[in-house]
Amino acid sequence: MENILEVKNLNIDLITEKGNKKLIDNVSFNVGKKQSYGIVGESGCGKSITALAVMQLLSFPLKTSGGEINFHSEKESVNILSLKKNEIRKIRGKEISMIFQEPMTALDPIFTIERQIIEALKFHTDLNKKDMSDMALQMLKKVGIPRAEEILKEYPHQLSGGMLQRIMIAIALICKPKLLIADEPTTALDVTIQAQILDLMNELKTSFDTSIIMITHDLGVIAETCEKVAVFYAGQIVEETDVVTLFHNTAHPYTSGLLKAVTSLGDKSKNLFTIPGMVPAGGHMPKGCRFEERCNKKMKICKDKSPELIEIADGHKCRCWLYAESGDN
Numbered sequence: 001m002e003n004i005l006e007v008k009n010l011n012i013d014l015i016t017e018k019g020n021k022k023l024i025d026n027v028s029f030n031v032g033k034k035q036s037y038g039i040v041g042e043s044g045c046g047k048s049i050t051a052l053a054v055m056q057l058l059s060f061p062l063k064t065s066g067g068e069i070n071f072h073s074e075k076e077s078v079n080i081l082s083l084k085k086n087e088i089r090k091i092r093g094k095e096i097s098m099i100f101q102e103p104m105t106a107l108d109p110i111f112t113i114e115r116q117i118i119e120a121l122k123f124h125t126d127l128n129k130k131d132m133s134d135m136a137l138q139m140l141k142k143v144g145i146p147r148a149e150e151i152l153k154e155y156p157h158q159l160s161g162g163m164l165q166r167i168m169i170a171i172a173l174i175c176k177p178k179l180l181i182a183d184e185p186t187t188a189l190d191v192t193i194q195a196q197i198l199d200l201m202n203e204l205k206t207s208f209d210t211s212i213i214m215i216t217h218d219l220g221v222i223a224e225t226c227e228k229v230a231v232f233y234a235g236q237i238v239e240e241t242d243v244v245t246l247f248h249n250t251a252h253p254y255t256s257g258l259l260k261a262v263t264s265l266g267d268k269s270k271n272l273f274t275i276p277g278m279v280p281a282g283g284h285m286p287k288g289c290r291f292e293e294r295c296n297k298k299m300k301i302c303k304d305k306s307p308e309l310i311e312i313a314d315g316h317k318c319r320c321w322l323y324a325e326s327g328d329n
């Protein structure tokens, strides 16, 4: 499979008066053309800042401190990290779009829905006003908005959270981007609306041939939408594989913990399972495995030495001493 995005040894630092703290540590992954790639992990693992780096949207006190983010459009291949501001603007919103968790804060309360949808068209195309309005209308219909003509003239506060998220998707897709990054797109919504939005994204992915990076803390969302998954923990990838293997042949104890937490939600006879402890904060990483303190399979070596991300089976990578030859007690 050809790749649309190749992230190589990405490092992101937090700049502080006492020096820089590494928040993302040598993260590498590839997203295939037309593929849905999931990034999953608890809050604070570095999912969102990785996505912001792909859009070149990190701002002080965060900065990329190494690596490459190679984006392969139809026309050319570019390293996003080396693009100037005017160059990334041509890609952002056109070739790569992003949907955020909170549509209400991402939309501007003082502009109509129509104005917000055609903003990207104005910037990236030479279409006249009538054609832009027609496209906005068609797009609203595509994302399942009823009374689309009327809604175009309305303002964000007049619409429900589910409707606003559909509008965010319409804005993100209006220029037919090759890559769509969805950062917790359903977290703020009711469960039934969540399912509708995920169905819609799956449908649109097929009709627009878009690759998707789905960022979530919810393995249920991953199961519904993704083909390949990276599990993030404390600024590193700890497991990467196809979605079926992730659920049926789980390797990393952290992934097992996340899965156990989801399955215990559906079983009323059991207490809710949570992984004990917390994700270590950036700049305070332990010397050994970052998950060691919380791990129910830890060995002596885990405290002393950090494991590498290695291929444990075809296309299945894991960062855990359980799978390394030298991982004896």
Ligand SMILES: Nc1ncnc2c1ncn2[C@@H]1O[C@H](COP(=O)(O)OP(=O)(O)OP(=O)(O)O)[C@@H](O)[C@H]1O
Residues within 6 Å of the ligand: 014, 023, 041, 042, 043, 044, 045, 046, 047, 048, 049, 050, 060, 061, 062, 217, 281, 282
């Ligand atoms: N603007 C910022 N200033 C300082 N630290 C930040 C900033 N943004 C993120 N961080 C830190 O970077 C780390 C990763 O944050 P990030 O938001 O990427 O996590 P996440 O996995 O996406 O979690 P969430 O789902 O809560 O957003 C965290 O330790 C967070 O505190």
